[in-house]
Amino acid sequence: MDIALWDAAARFLELPVGRLLGRVHKSVPLYGSGGFTNQTIRELETQLDTWVREQGIPRVKMKIAERDGSAIDRDLTRIRAARSLIGDDVELYVDANDGYSPGQARRVVRHLEQYDVRWFEEPVTSDNLVGLARLRQATTVDIAAGEYGYDLVYFARMVGAGAVDCLQVDVTRCGGYTEWARAAAVAAAAGLEVSAHCAPNLSTHVAVATPNFRHIEWFADHDRIEKIFFDGVLDPTGGTVSPDLSAAEHGMLLKRQDVAQYLVSP
Numbered sequence: 290m291d292i293a294l295w296d297a298a299a300r301f302l303e304l305p306v307g308r309l310l311g312r313v314h315k316s317v318p319l320y321g322s323g324g325f326t327n328q329t330i331r332e333l334e335t336q337l338d339t340w341v342r343e344q345g346i347p348r349v350k351m352k353i354a355e356r357d358g359s360a361i362d363r364d365l366t367r368i369r370a371a372r373s374l375i376g377d378d379v380e381l382y383v384d385a386n387d388g389y390s391p392g393q394a395r396r397v398v399r400h401l402e403q404y405d406v407r408w409f410e411e412p413v414t415s416d417n418l419v420g421l422a423r424l425r426q427a428t429t430v431d432i433a434a435g436e437y438g439y440d441l442v443y444f445a446r447m448v449g450a451g452a453v454d455c456l457q458v459d460v461t462r463c464g465g466y467t468e469w470a471r472a473a474a475v476a477a478a479a480g481l482e483v484s485a486h487c488a489p490n491l492s493t494h495v496a497v498a499t500p501n502f503r504h505i506e507w508f509a510d511h512d513r514i515e516k517i518f519f520d521g522v523l524d525p526t527g528g529t530v531s532p533d534l535s536a537a538e539h540g541m542l543l544k545r546q547d548v549a550q551y552l553v554s555p
């Protein structure tokens with residue numbers, strides 16, 4: 290609703306949403322995200338290759354912590370394969386989706402440093418703020434979390450506990466653009482940046498209006514679905530995006546005919 294109201298306001302004022310929100314960046318970085326643990330190494334390599342070589346995206350993220358951390362050796366094999374495919378100059382991130390115990394996360398993080406992994410997302414459950422904070426103190430890898438935040442208090446607690454190096458915010462969960470700006474201010478007060486979790490095309494508009502912004506998660510499945518549903522979606526090629534400032538509102542148009550097949554009858 291909040292995002293729809295910003296869209297309506299932008300339509301009324303004939304402005305792009307990013308400009309109405311107070312754009313401060315011309316463009317913002319993004320990273321390719323996917324790399325599910327059920328992919329074979331070959332499938333993982335193909336996806337990484339698409340982002341890095343075809344699209345020129347210099348940051349990629351893959352999932353780890355298969356079977357709740359009971360397959361650490363396989364996790365490390367996949368990370369090794371990823372690093373060797375993408376080379377030394379591409380930033381490699383991993384997301385454990387709350388999958389490790391604190392002990393497992395401490396063991397894994399030593400290997401992450403060895404492979405120059407820059408980002409360790411949800412190493413342990415995001416409810417364990419002390420566990421996140423302890424791991425953060427023990428490593429040079431950035432610890433990230435926050436995608437499950439539905440209200441400002443959640444973000445304030447996470448930042449206040451010293452649990453993260455970068456606060457993740459999902460614009461479709463946090464309460465829309467209005468609450469996003471307040472969450473970003475909480476992070477800024479602690480000297481932290483924010484990163485957008487999923488919903489890449491919506492996130493771009495609020496990202497360019499956020500001073501302490503790091504990057505957008507350009508999630509493979511969202512990218513695919515948004516392309517099916519909308520005209521005017523952004524192209525992640527090159528690793529940065531900027532909203533179309535010549536178009537009003539979000540600059541995206543629902544493809545009514547194409548989406549009709551997904552209509553659910555009451």
Ligand SMILES: [Mg+2]
Pocket residue numbers: 384386410411436
């Ligand atoms: Mg995640």
